[in-house]
Amino acid sequence: MAPSLPALFSLEGRTAVVTGGTRGIGAHMAISLAEAGADIVLIQRDESNTTTKTAIEALGRKATIITCDLSSASSVSALTPTILASHDPSILLNCAGIQRRHPSASFPDSDWDLVLQTNLSTVFTLCRDIGAHMLTRPGPQRGNIINIASLLSFQGGLTVPAYAAAKGGVAQLTKALSNEWASKGVNVNAVAPGYIATEMNDALIADEARAASILARIPAGRWGKPEDFGGVVVWLAGGASASSYQNVTVYKTILTTSSHGQGHGSISILSHTAALGMLLGGNGHRATVTSITP
Template identity: 70%
Template sequence: MPLLIPTARASAGMAAAYLEKLFSLQGRVAVVTGGTRGIGQAMAISLAKAGADIILIQRDESNLETKRSIEAFGRKAHVYTADLASQEAVGGLSKRILGDGHDVSILVTSAGIQRRHAAHEFPMGDWDEVLQVNLRAVWTLCRDLGAYMLTRAPHPATGHRGSVINVASLVSFQGGITVPAYAAAKGGVAQLTKALSNEWASHGVNVNAIVPGYVATDMNEALINNPERAASILARIPAGRWGKPEDFEGATVFLAGAGSLYVSGELLTVDGGWLGR
């Protein structure tokens, strides 16, 4: 019997169907913090491009650029306002979202703040604010939306119920300089990711974190504006450049979709090779 070789059109169709099976997020709803700029914006838009509707958590509605971009792809975008520096506001956020009937199956915690001081002069107020926004708010949203995901009907073929994608940092592994609060918070995010994975992976909720390397965003403005420090950082990055927000699109879609169903508790570094140096 002769071997049947698919036509170019049939082959392209098979490839498209295969990629859709692994990476399509059609019908999914994602909650994203920090989505108005930088890495968070790229993550939110990548999820929308892959088919998900997006709920953006923002401090206010002064910046609707991400919402408009998502809607331009034909996806729904909702904005819920909350100050992540207020635990009271964070504590009521999930109830507001779920109370409006949103079937959330993806959570991305990208919002973060930075405060830089010498460790021996670090103000307690800045310490508390960094830990609140970068760790306590992450924990609260993971707990509350994760609890909802655990109640969702599992996918009939895979048993999958939801995906949590936290955003850690190189200082989850390294101490950094003049950022003790940020290092403590991001170290906590890394361990929280593993702890939640240990409890939830068997119930169909995958919990992972993306670990950005040095990325040219406003959070790293102090480093970028220090020529000596910026040059020393660049010299250590094997890829030979600082990261860009769009470098995080593929990792985000991967960790949210069916292609990563056996990936949980992972800290996926997107750093141009920094940690391998």
């Protein structure tokens, strides 16, 4: 018998590892996973911010903070054994990210290395190490990995070459891992937010001319909100998305798509109001990106 609709979206009995869960999109995604029934392991630089942990515990779910410096390769390499010592994660949400803005001609090596380590290398290390654990779990559906890419996975942006390069890498990494793991019961997908009103975009919002230009190209006429992302992360973490993999879903964009051909590794470009049922990729279609503007 097929699972009921509520069961397809239930995360009861599952544990999710979440990076970047102290604020913004990551916090709302972590809380949404808990609302669907998951216990949450929050990976944080320190334990000073307990807002998300408190919100999760108020829902009756378990929340654990494990500290790690995600900009340190050695710290990240030691993280998964610590997690697995007391948890059995079947969901991984890689949401942590940083931004550095400089003209490309004078972009410092130190900032390039910092952004690439935090936004790409750490994502790979956690996917590799926690993914290896998921592959040992009972099947057929062994785990779900959700990476946070960006609209800048597809657009270069302005004065953010390291961020654009890292997020482009996250999109391709998502596809590469899915090519290997989808048939083994580990689904790997990515969500690529567009212009969202978070701390990372404070500089853009404060630039009145740039903000007006951005808003003029968003069909909804507003910046996205972290709250917009609860539904999609629960869907990608649960049984309802069992046949969806390699999707890179972009929210709040000025882009358009066409759908044709066969294949996987889709890039689904949707406005923030698009229904999840419009996602391409799980049905074997490939989306192509057109009308890209900076």
